[in-house]
Amino acid sequence: MFGIYLRRELSRRRKAALVVAMGLALGIALVITVDSVSAGMTQAQGKVLKSLYGLGTDMTVTKARSAPKPGDSQGPNFRFDAKSSGKTSQSSDRVMTQGGQALKSSLVGKVAAQKGVAAAVGALSLNVTKVDGSFTQGKAESSTGTGQRGGPGGGGQPQVRGGGANFDVDSYSVAGVDVAHQSLGPLATTRITSGRTFTKAQTNAKAAVVSASYAKQKKYKVGSTFTISGTTYTVIGIATPDSGESTTDVYLPLQQAQSLGDAKNKVTTIYVKATDSQRIAPVKKTIQSNISGTTVTTSADLASTVSGSLSTASDLASSVGKWLSVAVLAAAFLVAALLTSSAVSRRVREFGTLKALGWPSRRVTRQVVGESMVNGLIGGVLGIALGLAAAYAVTAVSPTLTAQLGGTGGTGGPGGGPGGPGRQTAGNTLEIALSAPVSATTIALAVGLAVAGGLIAGAMGGWRASRMRPADALRSVS
Structure with a gap:
């Protein structure tokens, strides 16, 4: 009886049922869209952080550079020998550590021994500036034209013509890698x-x-081979970053990088x-407490430095988007409740008659709730x-969002070096294609x-229907 009556009533009031269902559908669709886009934003941010930290890296430990003393030279200094030949080729490499003050290698073991730490690996960040070119000596010529001040023998004052210098400057980043633990560190990205x-x-x-x-x-x-400070290296592999652009140009074994940077055991x-x-968070606190003078940066700290359209869109999705979906869903529920209540008001004669025939209030309520449940489904x-x-549609279009990875000052960024978080630049821009994955949890939520x-x-x-009396049906007839 319940099913027959339910099917007949829904069939008789198809338009009203469709209006209620569509109101709920729009609210639910908006929730699914916002939730899936938010999940896509989370994935995109994860790619950005992974491109900086590397797979499995939870935090980095660095030390800020001390303030330079008055008179200290902060720029590269190149010296070339003056030679008497007419054209002389010159080349010089300037290798400097970057990304923060150098730490003793022994600190790696000390960090690894802290409570809550599964593994710790050290890396050395270098910047190499190569100046390569040649000097050309000019030629001294004398002029004997009129109006010139003559010298002994009637010759003019000698003048140097031609000559000069032509140099190319190439700057690139180098990361020293612990080859025994490559799954953690610069090459992990x-x-x-x-x-x-x-x-x-x-x-x-x-x-x-x-x-x-x-x-x-x-x-x-x-x-291929190339030379740094007189040492020739052979290229054994080409590395492609998992996402975005690489912040490191060359990877060397850690001991080689330490030799180049005059940073033995650093x-x-x-x-x-x-x-x-x-x-x-507790592990970060433990490291900071037991190893003074260091800066511990987690992925949460690094996320705060990400700006650009990815950050803006993520903020909109997590704040405006979610509140908007909640508001629309609440409005859809309210409209569905009002339409159902209004429909009950128009069925006074029907429910009054059913009560006169012996239907108890709970049966009338169950009938109305059953119809509403079908509309909801x-x-x-x-x-x-x-x-x-x-x-x-969002995944098919795959709109491109940009993530601007700003540095945090003198340390060269949160992680302190190429291949790690925050290469020392004004900013590194990554482009991430947005997707909108829909999980089983989202479907269950819907x-x-x-x-x-x-x-x-x-x-x-149902509450409205349960309050009706058989007398209401008689007044409706009259």
Whole structure:
């Protein structure tokens, strides 16, 4: 009896049922869209942080540079020998550590021993400035024309003509990698697309892995060689970053980088992996308490330095978007409840007659709630379909968002070096394609909202119907 009556009433009032269902559907579709876009924003931010930190890195330990003393030279200094030949080629490399004050390598083991730390790996960040070119000596010529002040023998004053200098300047970043622990540190953000990476035996090998962009610029390939401060290195692999652009041009074994930078047993960044990724804050506090003078930067700290359209869109999705979806969903529930209540008011004769025939109030209420639940489920199905279509459209279009990764001052950024968070630049811009993944949790949420909408509308309508008396039906007839 319940099912027959339910089907007949819904069929008889198709337009009203469709209006209620569509109201709920729009609210549910908006919730699905906002939730899926927010999930896409989270994935995009994760890619940005991963491109800086590397897979498995939860935090980095650095030390800010001390303030320069008066008279200290902060810029590179190049000296060339003056020679008597007419044209002389000159080349010089200036290798400097960057990304913060150098730390003792022994601190890596001390950090690894802290409570809550699963692993710690040191890396050294360098900047190499190469000046390469030649001087050309000018030629002394004398002039004997009129109007010139003559000298002995009647000759004019000698003048130097021609000559000069032509130099190219190339600046690039180098990261010293602990070849025994490459899964944590600068190389963790990349994948080898040509050649191979370092072996554990190459702790002091004259071998290098270069980024794909730098290899393209310099026309390097596997087997190519280049020189830094008189030491020749062979390219054994080409690395492509997992997302965005690489902040490191050349990767060398840590011992080689330390030799180049005159930083024996020194590192500039310590990459840390926590035993529990949900308890990073206590680990950060422990490291700061036990190892004074260091700066510990977590992914949450780094996220605050990300700006650009990705950050703006994420803020909108998490604040305006969610509040808007809540407001629209609440309005949809309210409209559904009011329409159901209004429909009950128009069915006074029907419900009054049913009560006169012996239907108890709870049966009338159950009938109204059942109709509302069906309307809610129909709205849920339509809402899920609309939400999935909207999420698919966002993924198909894949709008590009930019993430501006600003530095944080003298340390060269939160992580302190190339391949780590915050290369020392004015800013590094990454482009991320936005997607809108829809999870099973989102679908379950939509079903729950559909049921909740039906229950709210049915509860209000059922309460109204339960208060009707058989006498109301008689007054309606009259």
